[in-house]
Amino acid sequence: PGPIVLSAGSVIDGEASRSAAQLRKTATTTSGATQRGGGSSSSSSAALETEASSSSSKKGGAMLSTGGLVALTFFSVTGGPFGQELIVKAGGPAFALLGYVAFTAAWSAPEALMTAELSAAYPEAAGFAAWTNGAFGPLAAWIDAWCSWVSGVVDNAVYPLLLLEYLDQVTDAFADDLLARWLFTLGFVASLTYLCHRGLDLTGTSAVALAWFVLAPFVVFCLVAAPRVEPRRWCRVRGDHHGTVKLRPWINNLFWNVNYYDSASAWAADVDRRRWGVAMAAAVALCTAASLLPMLAATGASDRPYDRYTNGAYVDVARDLAGPWLARWIVVSAAVANVGLFVSEMSSDAYQLMGMAERGLLPAILATRSPTRGTPTYAILLSALGVLALHSLTFEAIVATENLLYVCSMLIELAAFVKLAKTRHLSRFSPATLAAFCAPAALLLLLVAAVQPPLVWAVASALFLLGLFLYAAIGPTRRSCRLKYRPLDRDWTAPRGSLAALCAWDDPGTDDPPPGDEDDSDAPYADSPAVRDFAAASREPLVVARAPADSAIV
Numbered sequence: 001p002g003p004i005v006l007s008a009g010s011v012i013d014g015e016a017s018r019s020a021a022q023l024r025k026t027a028t029t030t031s032g033a034t035q036r037g038g039g040s041s042s043s044s045s046a047a048l049e050t051e052a053s054s055s056s057s058k059k060g061g062a063m064l065s066t067g068g069l070v071a072l073t074f075f076s077v078t079g080g081p082f083g084q085e086l087i088v089k090a091g092g093p094a095f096a097l098l099g100y101v102a103f104t105a106a107w108s109a110p111e112a113l114m115t116a117e118l119s120a121a122y123p124e125a126a127g128f129a130a131w132t133n134g135a136f137g138p139l140a141a142w143i144d145a146w147c148s149w150v151s152g153v154v155d156n157a158v159y160p161l162l163l164l165e166y167l168d169q170v171t172d173a174f175a176d177d178l179l180a181r182w183l184f185t186l187g188f189v190a191s192l193t194y195l196c197h198r199g200l201d202l203t204g205t206s207a208v209a210l211a212w213f214v215l216a217p218f219v220v221f222c223l224v225a226a227p228r229v230e231p232r233r234w235c236r237v238r239g240d241h242h243g244t245v246k247l248r249p250w251i252n253n254l255f256w257n258v259n260y261y262d263s264a265s266a267w268a269a270d271v272d273r274r275r276w277g278v279a280m281a282a283a284v285a286l287c288t289a290a291s292l293l294p295m296l297a298a299t300g301a302s303d304r305p306y307d308r309y310t311n312g313a314y315v316d317v318a319r320d321l322a323g324p325w326l327a328r329w330i331v332v333s334a335a336v337a338n339v340g341l342f343v344s345e346m347s348s349d350a351y352q353l354m355g356m357a358e359r360g361l362l363p364a365i366l367a368t369r370s371p372t373r374g375t376p377t378y379a380i381l382l383s384a385l386g387v388l389a390l391h392s393l394t395f396e397a398i399v400a401t402e403n404l405l406y407v408c409s410m411l412i413e414l415a416a417f418v419k420l421a422k423t424r425h426l427s428r429f430s431p432a433t434l435a436a437f438c439a440p441a442a443l444l445l446l447l448v449a450a451v452q453p454p455l456v457w458a459v460a461s462a463l464f465l466l467g468l469f470l471y472a473a474i475g476p477t478r479r480s481c482r483l484k485y486r487p488l489d490r491d492w493t494a495p496r497g498s499l500a501a502l503c504a505w506d507d508p509g510t511d512d513p514p515p516g517d518e519d520d521s522d523a524p525y526a527d528s529p530a531v532r533d534f535a536a537a538s539r540e541p542l543v544v545a546r547a548p549a550d551s552a553i554v
Contacts, residue, residue: 063270063271063272064267064270064271066275066278066279066282067208068205068207068208069264069267069271069275069279069283070279070282070283070286071207071208071210071211071340072207072264072267072344072347072348073261073263073264073279073280073283073287073344074207074211074283074286074287074290074340075207075210075211075337075340075341075343075344075345076260076261076263076264076341076344076345076348077108077257077258077259077260077261077283077287078257078258078287078290078291079214079337079338079340079341079344080214080215080218080290080291080333080334080337081218081290081291081294081295081314082162082166082311082334082337082338083158083162083253083256083257083311083395084096084100084253084257084291084295085309085310085311085312085313085314086249086253086309086310086311087099087100087250087253087254087257087295088295088298088299088306088309088313089246089249089306089307089308089309089310090245090246090247090249090250090253091237091245091246091250092236092237092245092306093233093234093235093236093237093295093299093300094234094235094236094237095237095245095250096250096295096299097234097292097295097296097299099250099254100254100257100258100288100291100292100295101292103254103255103257103258103444104258104284104288106440106441106443106444107255107258107259107440107441107444107445108258108259108261108284108287108288109284110414110437110438110440110441111259111261111262111410111441112261112280112281112283112284113280113437114262114413114414114417114438115261115262115264115265115276115280116276116277116279116280116281117276117417118131118265118416118417118420119264119265119268119271119273119276120268120273120274120276120277121420122134122265122268123268123269123271123273124268124269124355124358125266125267125268125269125270125351125352125354125355125358126145126352126355126356126358126359127262127265127266127268127351127352127355128144128145128148128262128265128409128413128416129141129142129144129145129352129355129356129361130355130359131265131413131416131417131420132144132145132412132413132416134416134420134424135415135416135419135420135423136412136415136416136419138361139471140412140416142361142467142471143408143409143412143464143467143468143471144409144412144413144416145352145356145361145409146464146467146470146471147405147406147408147409147463147464147467148262148352148405148406148409149349149352149353149383150386150405150463150467151402151405151406151409152260152263152345152348152349152352152383152402153349153383153386153387153390154390154393154398154401154402154405155260155345155398155402156341156342156345156346156349156383156386156387157386157387157390157391157393157398158395158398158399158402159188159338159341159342159345160184160185160188160189160338160342160391161185161391161394161395161398162311162334162338162395163188163334163335163338164181164184164185165310165311165312165395166311166312166315166331166334166335167331167335168312169312169315169316169327169331170315170327170328170331182391185388185391186388188342189342189384189387189388189391190384192339192342192343192346193346193380193381193384195343196343196346196347196350196375196380197370197373197375197377197380198373198375206340206343207340207343207344210336210337210339210340211286211340213333213336214333214336214337214340215290216333217318217326217329217330217332217333218290218293218294218330218333220322220326220329221294221297221298221314221318221321221322221326221330222293222294222296222297224318224321224322224326225297225298225300225301225302225317225321226297226301228300228301228321229296229297229300229301230300230301231300233299233300233301233302233303234296234299234300247451248400248451248452248453249396251447251448251451252396252399252400252403252448252451252452253399255403255444255448256399256402256403257291258287259406259410260345260406261280261283261284262410262413263344263345263348264279264280264283264348266347266348266349266351266352266355267347267348267351269351269355294314298313298314298317301317301321302317302320302321304316304317304320311395312334314330315327315330315331315334318330346380346383346384346387349379349383350375350376350379350380350382350383351376351379353366353376353379353382353383354366354367354369354376354379357379357486358486359486359488360485360486360487360488361474361488362474362485363477363483363484363485364483364484364485364486365378365483365484366378366379366382367379367486397456400452400453400456401456401459401460403448403452404448404449404452404456404457404460405460405463405464407445407446407448407449408460408464410441410445411442411445414438414441414442414445417434417438418434418435418438421434
């Protein structure tokens with residue numbers, strides 16, 4: 001055994017002649033000297049990981065390329081300029097364009113930064129649930145994971161409906177036939193669930209190809225519209241001739257078109273942690289360009305009334321500008337985009353369930369991977385059943401409900417990001433800088449929640465309470481052995497006196513003291529499962545020292 005390299009400039013000797021206590025003392029001294037000499041307490045999460053994280057993440061599945069991660073994130077967030085026509089209808093071109101830029105700066109950038117930094121620190125399928133558990137414990141992590149998963153399932157129910165609305169622009173086959181629409185939704189969900197089951201590598205590769213195909217007609221659309229663009233049309237607002245701005249649909253549809261960057265964390269175990277910074281920056285740039293440019297082209301080259309900007313309006317604008325060939329191409333692009341959006345969200349939701357089951361939070365059956373594909377079969381099926389159960393909701397109801405649930409989960413994640421940066425030094429930015437950066441995002445989340453109607457609040461509250469009920473029910477099922485669970489990861493055990501402990505979450509016979517009983521705030525720490533796995537494999541004492549800020553990987 002040679003030196004254990006934890007990060008650039010942080011090497012701890014693995015000689016057997018040194019005792020664990022000596023190593024611990026050396027690491028603590030080195031950490032303190034580094035902080036005093038560097039003048040900054042910020043250090044990277046790279047100090048918590050080893051090269052074993054890359055190899056350990058390959059167990060049971062294929063690795064995602066940077067392009068695959070960017071494409072999957074693109075489809076998790078927007079998937080193209082589909083569904084954004086309602087933003088123009090609610091506020092006119094001026095408020096639509098300004099709102100998109102403002103929401104991207106206030107929300108998309110902080111969310112992407114948080115996802116990049118914490119996914120590199122926690123390379124596991126539990127994703128954001130692992131972040132919030134590390135910051136606040138199992139109850140907050142469960143609430144975050146539950147709200148996010150339900151929000152994702154509700155979100156996936158919108159894509160068959162959105163595709164049907166685009167198909168209605170060119171055919172009447174599904175217009176008034178409820179049976180035909182239900183059979184179409186069933187076939188859509190079943191076929192794409194099978195694609196997710198085929199494997200993550202196929203899904204990532206497919207997402208890259210789908211992204212190119214989806215964006216191609218809109219490149220042509222923008223080129224055709226460019227000579228006819230009149231910038232004065234961008235300055236019009238809905239209040240000019242069509243009444244006041246409709247604030248609720250304007251905010252809901254804007255937020256729906258710029259969120260879900262954190263969904264990429266579900267693939268953290270299948271991504272090289274060094275790729276996160278570049279991938280998230282590229283994803284933000286791609287999503288912004290893919291949405292803003294078609295909106296600029298359509299509103300600048302057409303005098304179409306705002307009230308006629310419904311889902312599928314870009315098809316009519318393309319028909320007016322270039323003819324039916326471009327309109328049909330955009331409909332085909334919409335079909336492919338909704339495939340990509342559905343597959344990306346389904347994959348993220350399923351891998352999140354798998355990661356929580358691997359940590360012992362959910363029944364072990366949800367962690368079962370296909371022996372040939374390495375994909376979480378039962379987690380995928382559960383997510384698909386949730387989509388089918390919600391397919392009858394309207395587009396507006398789906399967007400409003402998922403937005404409110406997503407707000408709840410994101411408030412927890414932003415708070416976890418700031419706390420981990422302060423207590424665990426998992427970011428190269430200071431906690432004060434992160435707090436200032438995340439404050440506009442938190443205010444935006446509160447604004448989204450404030451505009452929701454009472455019925456949406458009632459539905460979201462019922463789903464929230466259902467999540468708390470399931471949280472309380474997990475303990476008894478673990479104790480009675482009615483369902484098979486994997487051993488509860490020590491990071492997820494409950495401090496004495498907490499709600500999780502009262503719900504009997506801890507495994508029977510657990511001898512390890514629950515976290516929080518001892519004061520280890522100044523001791524070296526190793527939160528990452530990859531670090532602990534590497535230590536066990538090497539049969540050497542492992543001490544993790546905090547690294548200087550210049551070792552940051554993001």
